[in-house]
Amino acid sequence: MDLELRWREVEAAIEAENAKPAPEDGHAPVSGAGVSESETDTLTRPELGAAGAAAATMAEVYTEVPGGAAIAEVEGRDVAAETAMPPPVMPEIVHGTDDRLRVNDTTAYPYRTICHLEITAANGRSYIGSGAFIGPRVVLTAGHCIYIHADGGWARSVRVIPGRNGSSKPYGEAVGTTYRSVKGWTQSKDSDHDYGVIILPTALGNTVGWMGLADLAFASLMGLNVNNSGYPGDKPYGSQWWNSNNILAVTGRRLYYRIDTMGGQSGSPVWRLKDGNRHIVGIHTTGGTFNGATRVNEDVLKNLVAWKGL
Amino acid sequence: MERVEGRIVAIYETWPLQLALEGPRGRIDVALSAETAVIAGGRAAAPADLRDGARVAVEGETTAPGAMIAARISILAR
Numbered sequence: 001m002d003l004e005l006r007w008r009e010v011e012a013a014i015e016a017e018n019a020k021p022a023p024e025d026g027h028a029p030v031s032g033a034g035v036s037e038s039e040t041d042t043l044t045r046p047e048l049g050a051a052g053a054a055a056a057t058m059a060e061v062y063t064e065v066p067g068g069a070a071i072a073e074v075e076g077r078d079v080a081a082e083t084a085m086p087p088p089v090m091p092e093i094v095h096g097t098d099d100r101l102r103v104n105d106t107t108a109y110p111y112r113t114i115c116h117l118e119i120t121a122a123n124g125r126s127y128i129g130s131g132a133f134i135g136p137r138v139v140l141t142a143g144h145c146i147y148i149h150a151d152g153g154w155a156r157s158v159r160v161i162p163g164r165n166g167s168s169k170p171y172g173e174a175v176g177t178t179y180r181s182v183k184g185w186t187q188s189k190d191s192d193h194d195y196g197v198i199i200l201p202t203a204l205g206n207t208v209g210w211m212g213l214a215d216l217a218f219a220s221l222m223g224l225n226v227n228n229s230g231y232p233g234d235k236p237y238g239s240q241w242w243n244s245n246n247i248l249a250v251t252g253r254r255l256y257y258r259i260d261t262m263g264g265q266s267g268s269p270v271w272r273l274k275d276g277n278r279h280i281v282g283i284h285t286t287g288g289t290f291n292g293a294t295r296v297n298e299d300v301l302k303n304l305v306a307w308k309g310l
Numbered sequence: 311m312e313r314v315e316g317r318i319v320a321i322y323e324t325w326p327l328q329l330a331l332e333g334p335r336g337r338i339d340v341a342l343s344a345e346t347a348v349i350a351g352g353r354a355a356a357p358a359d360l361r362d363g364a365r366v367a368v369e370g371e372t373t374a375p376g377a378m379i380a381a382r383i384s385i386l387a388r
Contacts, residue, residue: 127326150339150373189339263323285322287321288362
């Protein structure tokens with residue numbers, strides 16, 4: 001099937017998704033150990049963490065290339081006026097060229113907030129995933145990293161290693177066994193609701209910090225330059241890889257982009273850098289012809305804000 | 311060992327991958343393992359060759375109704 005036909009399929013899927021009613025309780029939070037929920041619709045504040053404060057004391061200069069000279073984290077820009085129409089058929093396929101770059105300094109912000117996940121499923125099978133701190137003890141990830149339908153549901157445990165760089169674990173690790181997700185994922189298996197969090201027993205987030213969260217308008221998201229960094233399984237074990245590109249399509253609950261990803265990057269953050277502030281706008285979940293994320297929309301944001309303080 | 315056919319509707323990017331298929335009897339959740347063989351055109355392929363929209367046949371172990379662990383995935387049509 002050629003790319004134009006693929007794009008038509010995506011367009012048709014988007015139209016179908018926009019036409020379908022939202023599940024009545026798709027964003028109703030669920031947990032293996034109880035859950036609560038509150039509401040807000042504002043951007044949340046990023047936090048550099050103790051590692052950032054210590055670095056500042058040492059007069060470390062935070063630049064726009066925190067991952068090393070090879071990485072130029074993109075600045076988000078509002079190009080709504082330029083991209084009001086659906087994007088044209090792309091001249092290349094998403095995985096045609098691998099543009100990922102290794103993050104050499106994973107102790108720099110925001111890369112130290114991004115975590116390698118070693119997942120043990122309910123039936124004992126193992127997976128690799130990614131996540132990002134959003135609070136002192138809370139790591140944002142994909143729903144399918146913590147609730148795996150083919151393997152019996154809630155994961156037995158998830159080992160969380162922030163800022164991992166190969167065998168180096170500069171901030172140690174923590175094992176989470178308590179999770180939050182939503183019924184839209186755990187019961188309806190709906191990719192539109194594929195997100196959740198891991199609650200850790202220790203407040204590693206106070207050391208590494210976290211990015212903010214943002215529920216951005218459709219017009220702000222279309223064409224927006226976004227960043228992604230995670231832990232793909234096809235690279236040296238435990239190495240973090242970054243990439244960036246534009247958002248190509250936006251639905252009420254999904255983002256689609258040309259960022260190169262691979263298995264293992266599920267749960268990694270998709271973030272906007274603007275005016276020096278970093279906000280997560282999506283949670284990477286799916287690959288294929290067009291890679292995609294669960295959008296941080298109003299419903300997602302209100303759950304994450306409720307969970308980030310747990 | 312069970313065999314099902316379906317169309318890939320989602321590729322979840324854990325490592326190994328997870329797939330959602332739409333089959334004749336509804337959705338099927340498929341988990342790959344490091345040992346899962348992927349075949350395309352009678353030749354060995356890679357999990358990275360899987361694409362949403364492709365028709366595949368999955369042979370593997372059923373873990374629950376509508377869920378299985380794949381031993382072999384054959385790409386029937388892209």
